[in-house]
Amino acid sequence: MTQRPAPRRARPTPSAGVARMPLSVRRLVVLIAAVSLLPPTTSWAAPPESGQCPTRATPIRGSWTQTSGFGPREDPPGFHPGIDMADPVGTEIDAAFDGTVRYAGAAQGYGNWVVIDSPGPQGTFASLYGHMYDNGLFVKPGEQVKAGQRIASVGSNGFSTGPHLHFGLYPGGRLDDASAVDPSPLLNGAQRKTDSDVAVLVSQISSCPTLQVLPGTATARPVTPPDYIPWLQKAGSLCPGIDAALLAAQVETESAFRVDAVSPAGAKGPAQFMDGTWPSWSKPDDGKPPPPSPFSIPNALMAQGRFMCALYRQATDAIAKGTVSGDPVGLALAGYNAGFGAVQKYGGIPPYSDTVRYVPDIQSRRAKYAADPQLVSSTSSGTSTTPNATAAMEVPSDAAAVDFAKHFLGRPWVWGGGDLNGPTNGGFDSSGLARYAVFKGTNGKLTLPRTVANQWTVGREIPRDKVQAGDLVFTGWSQAGPAHVAIAIDTTHVIASSMGQGVTISDIPVDAKARRVA
């Protein structure tokens, strides 16, 4: 087994810029370069100076619906330099960052807008809020505002098809499309996008210790970041002894849940794996091309779970043989930090200063995650901390997937669109929607293949007259297989993302064949 040198405490550093190229080519370069992870000499720069970090809230405190994402879009055609957050007229809009109001008033297209300049770790950046009515502006140019302070009310002014906040983010402060970056990672939890300038901004901002990445929903800030929950649950069900709450506490200690974290010693990602250790435990759990990136939540968490389970087994074996003494969970943690060889050498937790802090630190943090209902609720069937392998394989057969699909009714069909986090490039194709909805509907327990043809290989075929909600319904048959997949919402209707229609509900087509995957 490869050991990981200590210390590996996370100290995230921002990535340098990626050369501007057409997206497809840039992604191709990233894919090819991913055989090695990008070279550290060009990928990582020094952390920002302290004292230049923004504090942040969300622009809308309550719940909202994203009706248009960042980037190219078809309706209306063009580039959309922000995200649209739909809410009723009058909903409170808050400053997302501390700063100074640059503009507050009429602006073409936006009806009225507010632009706030904020000091960031790499200089000034601007946040833009648009579509307010005249009576929905509560700040004036030059005014100092604090994050979370009310600045406006949601309207539908200017070029708008319904009440919403247009929220944009501009590093450097130039308000042109070329400068705009996607703010959604700040609203929905940081997602590493290695091939985009978003990663640069997010890593710059998220390097600041004062910044909290908050969810864009009405509930209080959850203990466990939502994007991590399904993978903590999955990784926490791999073996007895290593549960989701422990893994969550470990991720907090390792990386503070920062996807882009890189330590000075070179430990990478949320679980802070060293390059030498990573290949032994990683698999492409995120369904992305090879090799698996340690900056991916699915890959990192599952590798962490596998490694911790192996360490736990080593610890229990060694305790049984009498070669080491102590609590097997604590010894497994020590092994993760210092290598199990060190645990064996000292017959217990090795007396390294980093390790003797690391183990109790995680064990004390575990309690708050064990009390987080979002994290433990769906793993608490039977023995909450030690689900057996059979239980982990069971997948609820209800139609929760339907609800997740319905959330995106009206979204456009985008070829190749959709991943486990939701739409990509503004939409889904049929297999992208089915994969997302089933993944969410099963609390991350079932990840379908990405394509229609391969989804047809999952589960078992059932007669058309036995279709029930949650079943997959395949159409567009040729000799090679199906071209399209939908999710049954009852015995006669399906929801799907279809070319030319987007996400819609329709009757089950006559040529349909169905499968039960859950």
Next chain:
Amino acid sequence: MTARRTWRRTRLAAIAMPIAAMAVGCVNASGGSDPLNVDRHNPSAVVQSAVQTLFSWQPGVDDSPVDAFDRARPLMSVSLAAQELSLTTADAGMQWQQWASDRTIITAEAEILPDEHPIDTPDTVRRVVAVTLTIANPAPAPQDAIHFTMWVTAVNTPDGWRVDSVQV
């Protein structure tokens, strides 16, 4: 698209390479199909060959994956082929160097799926491609195959079909 096009689900495992050679061209030393011998009037064959060439690697012989990109350039559109990739052996990193020292050969299989895609036009064809990388490694490895999906666009040029963009 012409009516004679048929969906091809050719799985080009190493054992099936002679068949693959007949289907989409010869097989070169690196395991990819020879991009110069592909039927350029068949967009599916071009897509399949380009993807296989792009991801068939011979670390130790190739300096980096850029060599595979270079081999695939004849099947790329002008704009895609014009991209300069700078990736040295050192840049390619530990995994590549480990593969090189193990004499590992990575062979790509590309399967064009029947999945939905935008309607074909005389100038543009888009296909969903399932890619399997077979890692022939003399040492025990955590995994011996890698699967991923690509969304590939081919355009018709005076010299036949060429791959114009690749999404993963």
